[in-house]
Amino acid sequence: MPIAALLDALAPLRHAAAALLALSVAACSKAGDAPAAGESAAVDLATVTLRIGEQTGIVKSGLEAAGQLEGVPYTIEWATFTAGPPLLEAINADAVDIGAVGDTPPIFAQAAGAPIRIVAVTRNRPEYKAILVPKGSSVRALRELKGKKVAVAKGSRRGSCRRRSRSRGCSTGGSTTASRPVERALGPGRQSAFRVADATKEDRMTKLRLYSAKACPFAHRTRLALEEKAIDAELIEVDLQNKPRAFVDASLYGKVPAIEHEGHRIWESAIINEYLDEAFPDPPLLPREPGRRALARIWIDHANTRLVPAFAQLLRAETPDQEAEGRKALGDVLAFLEREALSRSSGPGPYWLGADVSLVDFAFYPWFERLPAVDRLRGFSIPAELTRLRAWIDAVEARDAVRAIANPVDFYVERYAKLVKPAKATAA
Numbered sequence: 001m002p003i004a005a006l007l008d009a010l011a012p013l014r015h016a017a018a019a020l021l022a023l024s025v026a027a028c029s030k031a032g033d034a035p036a037a038g039e040s041a042a043v044d045l046a047t048v049t050l051r052i053g054e055q056t057g058i059v060k061s062g063l064e065a066a067g068q069l070e071g072v073p074y075t076i077e078w079a080t081f082t083a084g085p086p087l088l089e090a091i092n093a094d095a096v097d098i099g100a101v102g103d104t105p106p107i108f109a110q111a112a113g114a115p116i117r118i119v120a121v122t123r124n125r126p127e128y129k130a131i132l133v134p135k136g137s138s139v140r141a142l143r144e145l146k147g148k149k150v151a152v153a154k155g156s157r158r159g160s161c162r163r164r165s166r167s168r169g170c171s172t173g174g175s176t177t178a179s180r181p182v183e184r185a186l187g188p189g190r191q192s193a194f195r196v197a198d199a200t201k202e203d204r205m206t207k208l209r210l211y212s213a214k215a216c217p218f219a220h221r222t223r224l225a226l227e228e229k230a231i232d233a234e235l236i237e238v239d240l241q242n243k244p245r246a247f248v249d250a251s252l253y254g255k256v257p258a259i260e261h262e263g264h265r266i267w268e269s270a271i272i273n274e275y276l277d278e279a280f281p282d283p284p285l286l287p288r289e290p291g292r293r294a295l296a297r298i299w300i301d302h303a304n305t306r307l308v309p310a311f312a313q314l315l316r317a318e319t320p321d322q323e324a325e326g327r328k329a330l331g332d333v334l335a336f337l338e339r340e341a342l343s344r345s346s347g348p349g350p351y352w353l354g355a356d357v358s359l360v361d362f363a364f365y366p367w368f369e370r371l372p373a374v375d376r377l378r379g380f381s382i383p384a385e386l387t388r389l390r391a392w393i394d395a396v397e398a399r400d401a402v403r404a405i406a407n408p409v410d411f412y413v414e415r416y417a418k419l420v421k422p423a424k425a426t427a428a
Contacts, residue, residue: 045073053079053087053099085109091116208233208261211247213240214407215415217308217366218269219257224362225273227401229280233259270300273359285359296353299341300363306333311367314378318421327380334386337364342388350395357399365396373412377420 054060060078063069069076079096081087084105090096092114106118133139139148210226210233212219226233238247238256251258251267258267261279266272277285287293310333314326341352349355352364375381382390396402 048074049077050074051077051079051095051097053081053090053096055081055083055087055101059100088114088116208259209236209250210234211236211238211250211256211258213238213256215412216256217370218255220366220369220405221269221362222257222259222272222276223405224365224401225276225285225359227404228285228357228362228399229276229283231276231280270304270359270363273362277359285357285362287353287358292353295345296358296360299345299352299360302341303360303363303367306336307364307367311370311374314380315374315416316419316421317378323378327378330380331383334382334389338386338389342392346388346392350391352392357396361392361396365393365402368393368396369402369406370412370416372409373416376409376413377416 052059057080060069079090081090081099084101085108087096087099087101088105088109091099092109098119106116109116131145139145208226208231210219210222212223212235214237223235225231236247238244240256243254247256247258248254250260250265252265253267255267257269257272258265259272259275260266261275264275266275274286286296310326310329314323314330317323317326345353347354351357352360371380371382382393397406
């Protein structure tokens with residue numbers, strides 16, 4: 001931590017005793033010093049002892065070097081801790097009045113109900129961070145730590161840095177790593193001095209990169225999940241006829257979608273979407289109950305193994321017989337979904353699994369957004385009697401995440417027209 005930044009955050013300690021007394025005199029004074037109810041909080045500061053917790057002596061040495069401890073009207077007792085979590089435990093136990101920690105420990109402490117208050121924050125610059133290695137070590141760069149073991153204290157800021165270092169190192173500091181995890185952990189109104197609204201891209205964990213193709217329904221699935229969860233991602237449109245090297249390295253199958261995130265390469269839409277739901281759990285897109293979660297996976301598999309082949313069979317038919325077979329296959333799949341899925345799994349809710357949208361909805365929906373194009377090219381539409389299916393489509397279409405990335409029918413007609421061949425009669 002640079003001394004200038006340290007002083008910006010901790011110089012108020014020169015007058016902290018008075019501020020703390022205004023909040024809770026008993027926290028900073030000897031027993032019996034607290035005024036009675038209704039009395040003024042004015043106290044002789046010469047009788048006050050401010051107990052400050054720190055790590056590695058950096059707070060004390062920084063304030064001493066800047067002359068900030070000269071002439072303070074109260075006594076200071078210093079206590080040194082090995083990491084942020086035990087320091088906050090000491091504050092919770094009324095053994096310390098105030099202390100400086102990294103960004104992660106107060107989140108865990110307040111989420112656990114500890115009555116602490118964040119009164120100041122500072123953001124560190126990357127050049128003030130370092131990883132120490134033993135003398136004589138050959139390690140000269142962060143990437144050279146790959147495959148090696150790095151120990152961190154559980155719940156400490158070091159653990160937060162470890163997560164970021166998976167791809168680019170512990171390059172940001174301060175308390176503004178991301179707003180949503182802080183809000184989830186602390187609850188509304190408990191963020192105190194966390195200036196989460198000012199977080200920049202550099203303050204967040206490694207940004208997710210998505211390799212996609214606009215016309216691909218499988219990539220569409222993942223884009224829907226990203227939109228629904230409001231995940232900030234770098235979208236890279238891939239020309240599948242001229243695949244860039246970075247995409248080939250990310251997707252060993254050479255197919256979209258594929259993502260890169262925190263050093264991981266993941267492909268296959270269903271697997272990517274489950275990863276997103278675990279890595280970014282708010283809002284959840286899979287049920288927590290094991291039986292319902294298993295049912296969701298069954299229906300996602302049904303989309304892959306039943307709906308997708310039937311859709312392609314009709315679209316790519318080359319003879320009247322093949323077209324008739326494709327039409328029947330797709331009609332049978334839709335009737336099955338009406339009867340066995342939406343009429344049983346949804347209950348009174350508008351979505352596949354009931355009241356809440358899920359990854360199942362996003363696994364099926366891309367093909368239904370494209371179905372009007374099949375109607376134009378093959379004359380196939382959803383039978384009128386499949387009312388639950390039609391209502392489900394309307395409900396999913398109305399979601400902001402779906403509308404944000406929807407394509408017009410003409411977009412799909414133009415692309416699918418290249419795949420559709422006029423059906424030729426089979427020779428007798």
